[in-house]
Amino acid sequence: AQSVTQLDSHVSVSEGTPVLLRCNYSSSYSPSLFWYVQHPNKGLQLLLKYTSAATLVKGINGFEAEFKKSETSFHLTKPSAHMSDAAEYFCVVSDQAGYSTLTFGKGTMLLVSP
Amino acid sequence: EPEVTQTPSHQVTQMGQEVILRCVPISNHLYFYWYRQILGQKVEFLVSFYNNEISEKSEIFDDQFSVERPDGSNFTLKIRSTKLEDSAMYFCASSASQINSPLHFGNGTRLTVT
Numbered sequence: 001a002q003s004v005t006q007l008d009s010h011v012s013v014s015e016g017t018p019v020l021l022r023c024n025y026s027s028s029y030s031p032s033l034f035w036y037v038q039h040p041n042k043g044l045q046l047l048l049k050y051t052s053a054a055t056l057v058k059g060i061n062g063f064e065a066e067f068k069k070s071e072t073s074f075h076l077t078k079p080s081a082h083m084s085d086a087a088e089y090f091c092v093v094s095d096q097a098g099y100s101t102l103t104f105g106k107g108t109m110l111l112v113s114p
Numbered sequence: 115e116p117e118v119t120q121t122p123s124h125q126v127t128q129m130g131q132e133v134i135l136r137c138v139p140i141s142n143h144l145y146f147y148w149y150r151q152i153l154g155q156k157v158e159f160l161v162s163f164y165n166n167e168i169s170e171k172s173e174i175f176d177d178q179f180s181v182e183r184p185d186g187s188n189f190t191l192k193i194r195s196t197k198l199e200d201s202a203m204y205f206c207a208s209s210a211s212q213i214n215s216p217l218h219f220g221n222g223t224r225l226t227v228t
Contacts, residue, residue, distance in 0.1 A: 034216065043118070044157070044205060044219035090157065101170060102149075102217065104157035 002027040002093045006105035014113050019063075019078040021108045023091030026072065033074045034092040034102070035065055044090065050074065061085070086112045116140040120206050120220035127196055127227055135191045135223045137206030146189045147207040147217060148181065150174070157205065163189065164212070196227045 007022040025031055035047040048059025055067040065076045074091060091105040119138045127133050139146050148160040161171040163181050178200075180192045189208075193200055203224050207217040 036219075041221070043120075043221040044207075046216050046218070049216055101159050101162070101172075102157075103159070104149075106156050 002029075002031065002103045004091050004093050004103055004105035006089075006091050006108050008108050009106065010109045010111065012111040012113065013081045015083055016080050019076070019081045019085065019110065021076040021089050021091075021110065023065075023074045023076065023105060024072050025074060025091070025093045027093055032094045033065075033067060034094070035059065035063070035074075035076050036090045036092055036104075037087045038090065038107075039087045047076070047089075081110075081112045083112050083114065086110055116218075118206055118208055118218050118220035120204075120223050122223060123221065124224045125226070127225070129198060129227055130195050133193050133196055133225065135193075135204050135206075135225070137189045137191070137220055138187050139189055139206070139208030140210075140218055141187070143208035143210050143218070145169075145209045145212055145215075146181075146183070147209075148191045149205045149207065149219075150202040151205070151222075152199075152202040160191075193225075196225075198227050201225055201227045 003026045005024045013019055033050040036044040037047050038044050047063050048057045050057045050067045058064045063078045065074050067074050088107045088109050090107050092102050094102050121136045146163040149157050151157045159172050161175045162169045178194050182190050203222045205222045206220045209215045209217050
């Protein structure tokens with residue numbers, strides 16, 4: 001069975017400073033990993049995905065994540081936060097075999113101050 | 115960009131009543147899903163649907179729940195006799211295929227059972 005642990009429920013940064021949202025996973029198979037973002041009153045938007053190709057994955061809005069098998073981690077980073085990045089971020093894992101069963105982390109709320 | 119649309123955005127119902135949550139998946143997608151998020155908890159998988167059949171369901175998806183694709187565009191989730199604990203945000207999602215095709219989520223329906 002797969003699981004995801006997001007290590008921080010809230011992360012606060014200042015605009016223009018780097019963002020780091022941490023995620024550790026557990027999976028019985030070679031995992032597919034995703035980051036989704038949810039802005040207030042909006043749906044879940046896919047930021048990026050890892051599916052066993054390059055370990056450094058680039059996503060939308062300047063975000064990227066690095067898959068580290070030895071550390072079972074898939075942390076999300078961005079060099080410079082923008083006010084519009086304030087949202088809730090979910091780390092998600094799926095079996096390699098298919099995407100129908102996604103297991104979500106509890107989410108990390110990113111707060112960006114001016 | 116094509117979107118998954120869900121209606122209504124909010125639904126309030128009394129305990130014991132039936133509710134139907136509606137979703138219009140992206141038009142060329144073949145796989146459909148329902149997830150839910152109880153306030154303060156993780157997003158949880160409910161059910162996946164393909165070729166007019168349930169392909170996978172979780173323990174949450176008991177006999178009170180059913181899904182249907184009544185026509186070529188809508189995908190519905192019915193809860194026969196709502197309970198207080200059914201109060202949650204319900205997300206519909208669709209994907210073009212089961213492999214190497216990420217899920218696209220709608221904005222969700224917030225269901226409140228009183």
